[in-house]
Amino acid sequence: MTLRVFIDGAAGTTGLEIHQRLASRREFALTILPERERKDVDARSAALNDADIVILCLPDDAARDAVAMIETAAVRVIDASSAHRVAAGWTYGFAELDPGHDAAIASASRVSNPGCYPTGFLALVRPLVRAGLVPSDWLLTVNATSGYSGGGNAMIAAFEDPSDPHADATAHRAYALDLAHKHLPELRAHAGLDHAPIFQPSVVRTRRGMLVEVPLHLHAMPGGPTLDAVRDALADAYRGSEVVRVRSDSPGAIRVEDDAGTDRMTLYACGNPESGQARLIATLDNLGKGASGAAVQNLNLMAGLEPTAGLTL
Numbered sequence: 001m002t003l004r005v006f007i008d009g010a011a012g013t014t015g016l017e018i019h020q021r022l023a024s025r026r027e028f029a030l031t032i033l034p035e036r037e038r039k040d041v042d043a044r045s046a047a048l049n050d051a052d053i054v055i056l057c058l059p060d061d062a063a064r065d066a067v068a069m070i071e072t073a074a075v076r077v078i079d080a081s082s083a084h085r086v087a088a089g090w091t092y093g094f095a096e097l098d099p100g101h102d103a104a105i106a107s108a109s110r111v112s113n114p115g116c117y118p119t120g121f122l123a124l125v126r127p128l129v130r131a132g133l134v135p136s137d138w139l140l141t142v143n144a145t146s147g148y149s150g151g152g153n154a155m156i157a158a159f160e161d162p163s164d165p166h167a168d169a170t171a172h173r174a175y176a177l178d179l180a181h182k183h184l185p186e187l188r189a190h191a192g193l194d195h196a197p198i199f200q201p202s203v204v205r206t207r208r209g210m211l212v213e214v215p216l217h218l219h220a221m222p223g224g225p226t227l228d229a230v231r232d233a234l235a236d237a238y239r240g241s242e243v244v245r246v247r248s249d250s251p252g253a254i255r256v257e258d259d260a261g262t263d264r265m266t267l268y269a270c271g272n273p274e275s276g277q278a279r280l281i282a283t284l285d286n287l288g289k290g291a292s293g294a295a296v297q298n299l300n301l302m303a304g305l306e307p308t309a310g311l312t313l
C-alpha cells in the first residue's frame with residue numbers, strides 16, 4: 001500500500017533534505033505544497049488531514065499550530081521541532097534509545113524527533129545510566145559543536161551571504177551562555193538524569209556535522225568504573241545497530257565533519273585509564289541522524305518497512 005506523506009515546511013533546511021531522501025521511494029506518495037501555498041492555512045489544513053503520515057519541519061509554534069489543525073489521531077505525525085520532545089502522549093523518536101524502543105515508534109501516532117545535540121548526548125549517556133555506571137544524580141557537562149546548517153535557512157544565509165564582507169569572520173562561536181538552551185528538558189529527561197547537564201554548544205564555519213562530547217571523572221564516581229567498562233557498556237547497547245556504531249579504538253583526532261553527509265552516528269570512549277578520566281564523543285550530521293535521517297528512520301518504522309531504507313550509512 002502506498003502511504004500518503006505530507007511534508008509541512010518542505011522549503012526549509014530539514015524539510016528539503018527529507019524530501020530529497022523520499023523523492024525516489026515508491027512506498028510513499030508525497031504532498032509538497034507549491035511556494036504560493038506553503039504558508040496558506042487552508043491548503044496546509046487540507047494536506048495535513050488528507051495524509052496518512054505528516055512530517056512537520058517547522059519552527060516550534062508553527063508545529064504546535066499544525067498539530068492543532070489535525071482533526072483525527074488516524075493522521076500520524078513526526079514532528080522535527082522541539083515542541084513535543086517531553087510532551088505527554090508523544091513517543092520520543094530515537095529508535096536506539098532503549099532495547100525495544102523501535103517497536104514503540106512503529107506503533108505510535110505521535111512521534112517527536114530528537115534534537116540534534118540530544119541525539120549525541122543521549123546515545124553516550126543513557127546506556128551508562130541504564131547500566132548503573134553513571135548515577136542518575138551525577139552532575140554532567142556536555143560540550144558540543146555544530147555545523148552552521150544547524151541554525152536552519154537563516155543561519156546558512158548569514159554564514160554564506162556573498163554581499164556581507166564579514167560573512168566569513170566567524171570560525172567558532174560559543175552560544176547559549178545563559179544556560180537555558182531549548183534542548184535542556186530532553187537532555188535531562190531522556191537520559192534519566194535528576195539534573196540537567198551544563199550544556200555548552202558552539203557553532204563553527206563548516207556547513208554540516210556535529211561533535212558532542214561528555215567529559216567524565218570516572219575515578220570520582222561511585223564504584224570507579226574503568227574506561228573499558230564504559231566502552232563495553234556502549235558496545236553492548238548498540239551491538240547489531242547499523243546506524244549507531246561504537247569504535248573500540250581511540251583515534252588521534254576526531255573531526256566535526258567525520259559523519260557529515262551520512263545518517264549514521266559514531267561513538268567513542270576515549271581517555272586516560274591511569275588517571276581515570278574519560279572523554280565520551282559522538283559524531284553525527286545535524287541534518288542526518290540529527291534531523292532528516294532520524295525522521296526517515298522513524299517514517300520507515302511507522303510504515304512497517306526496513307528501518308534503514310533510504311538512509312546513507
Ligand SMILES: NC(=O)C1=CN([C@@H]2O[C@H](COP(=O)(O)OP(=O)(O)OC[C@H]3O[C@@H](n4cnc5c(N)ncnc54)[C@H](OP(=O)(O)O)[C@@H]3O)[C@@H](O)[C@H]2O)C=CC1
Pocket residue numbers: 008009010011012013014015038039056057058059060062080081082114115116149150151152153154286287290291
Ligand atoms: N537544521 C537542523 O540541523 C535541525 C533542525 N531541527 C528542527 O527542524 C525544524 C525546522 O528547522 P530548519 O529546517 O532548520 O529551519 P528552516 O528555517 O530552514 O525551515 C523552516 C521552514 O518552515 C517554514 N515555516 C515557518 N513558519 C511556517 C508556517 N506557519 N507554515 C508553513 N511553513 C512555515 C519556513 O518558511 P520561511 O523561511 O518562509 O519562514 C521554512 O521554510 C525546527 O523546529 C528545528 O528545531 C531539528 C534538528 C536539526
Ligand SMILES: CC(=O)N[C@@H](CCC(=O)OP(=O)(O)O)C(=O)O
Pocket residue numbers: 080081082114115116117146147148149150151155183201202203
Ligand atoms: C547551530 C544551532 O543554532 N543549532 C540549533 C539546534 C538545531 C535546532 O534548532 O534544531 P533541534 O532543536 O530540532 O535540534 C540551536 O542551538 O538552537
